[in-house]
Amino acid sequence: MLPLESDIQTPPGRQQRVDARRNRERVLAAAEEVFAQEGLKGQIEEVARRAGVGVGTVCRNFPTKQALVEAVLTSMYESLLGQALEALEHPDAGAAFEQFFVALPEFHARHRALGEQMANELELPTSAQPLREELTRALTDLVVRAQASGAIRNDIGPADVSLLFAGVAHATALAGEVQPVLRERYVRIILDGMRPREASALPGRPLDFAQLRKMKQRRAK
Amino acid sequence: MLPLESDIQTPPGRQQRVDARRNRERVLAAAEEVFAQEGLKGQIEEVARRAGVGVGTVCRNFPTKQALVEAVLTSMYESLLGQALEALEHPDAGAAFEQFFVALPEFHARHRALGEQMANELELPTSAQPLREELTRALTDLVVRAQASGAIRNDIGPADVSLLFAGVAHATALAGEVQPVLRERYVRIILDGMRPREASALPGRPLDFAQLRKMKQRRAK
DNA sequence: TCAGAAGTGGAACTGCCGTTCCGTATCATA
DNA sequence: TATGATACGGAACGGCAGTTCCACTTCTGA
Secondary structure, three states, X not given: OOOOOOOOOOOOOOOOOHHHHHHHHHHHHHHHHHHHHHHHHOOHHHHHHHHOOOHHHHHHHOOOHHHHHHHHHHHHHHHHHHHHHHHHHOOOHHHHHHHHHHHHHHHHHHOHHHHHHHHHOOOOOHHHHHHHHHHHHHHHHHHHHHHHOOOOOOOOOHHXXXXXXXXXXXXXXXXXXXXXXXXXXXXXXXXXXXXXXXXXXXXXXOOOHXXXXXXXHHHHO | OOOOOOOOOOOOOOOOOHHHHHHHHHHHHHHHHHXXXXXXXXXXXXXHHHHOOOHHHHHHHOOOHHHHHHHHHHHHXXXXXXXXXXXXXXXXXXXXXXXXXXXXXXXHHHOHHHHHHHHHOOOOOHHHHHHHXXXXXXXXXXXXXXXXXXXXXXXXXXXXXXXXXXHHHHHXXXXXXXXXXXXXXXXXXXXXXXXXXXXXXXXXXXXXXXXXXXHHHHHHO
């Protein structure tokens, strides 16, 4: 989380009041919970209720709903980045790959709003931009290393992998709240499909994150 | 399509006017277009505009937005069922399987609203229920036959297959409007993962449509 | 302890969008 | 062609949810 700066303009030369900061934290936590459960249609009033504050307090800290969503997304990106960096510590590139990409759909599933946001918006909040870049670098590393070690086939790119596992999250979400068994079934199947062996030829070229971004921008027209 | 009965109560002993019926068709077509592009957030007024009628006409034929959505979904189910039955004609069970399940994500992608509806609603419109059952029977046939012929592994069920390819549709939707190449890449990868060979063991049991339905109902609590 | 700055709650406001309503236009029947 | 039933368009309505506002409370620093 990046709670050091609030969206409300604090006059210079004075600290934000401690109760105010505590409330901000509560709102952020409540919002994460609500958006995870309800997706982006989760309501401000519900966030306020769960945080134990009034809607006014929510809206002072996050002047618009979009701002609130962005704050939540940023904190989610941070935790995902943490998992990626942790996986990169693993000496075995293939195992590192599996470790992270088994966790990825669970992450998506826990934060349904993330997927929706990615699907609907052209670009992410500027505040999350550096984070996001660090994350794509980490994912690219994971994939490239796994390929170098022969754990997965060479004709897929980092963004291919990322999209496929996002798809798994979506698929299991269709079946109901949280379905860890299904998720793992599908992750296994896809991992099997990613092994080198006598894999069938793929059309197109491996997709990296730069290309993926271009596609999304083109879509925005 | 099932245009024979309108939602508006036609007094007995009299035919619906032909212009009225034509308008109803136009509305349905426009709605299919709009919901495909915009998802369920597509607006009634836009549907009316594209159909070249007033909002009043839309709302007389489909008294509520939900009714309109259901009508569109029903017609989509029909066309999907048509494709499944066509694939079943194919003498080679493995090829039949591929033919249909390559087409499935494209179908999902063309009708984004379908996925959203499936994700959000507990159950489908009652009018679509028989259709839906016929469809699940056809899909089950395709999968069982493909397994019997050795084309795909035995530890997956028809609903597993269905969910996985819905996931592909979602994944490619994340990349932008329509991405046929990506879709095919991912379908190929998953098909590779479904082949028997030395596949890794899957947790859980093959999922059929009856179980899937139970899961969804449990989710509704 | 006290003054004033900072923050709070929630009622009121606002805009969006589905739905209703009714004066008018179109079609079917004789 | 005449007549009335049927259908039409689109303005007006109503409810929902995000945002604003301000009288009131809480905190901070002296």
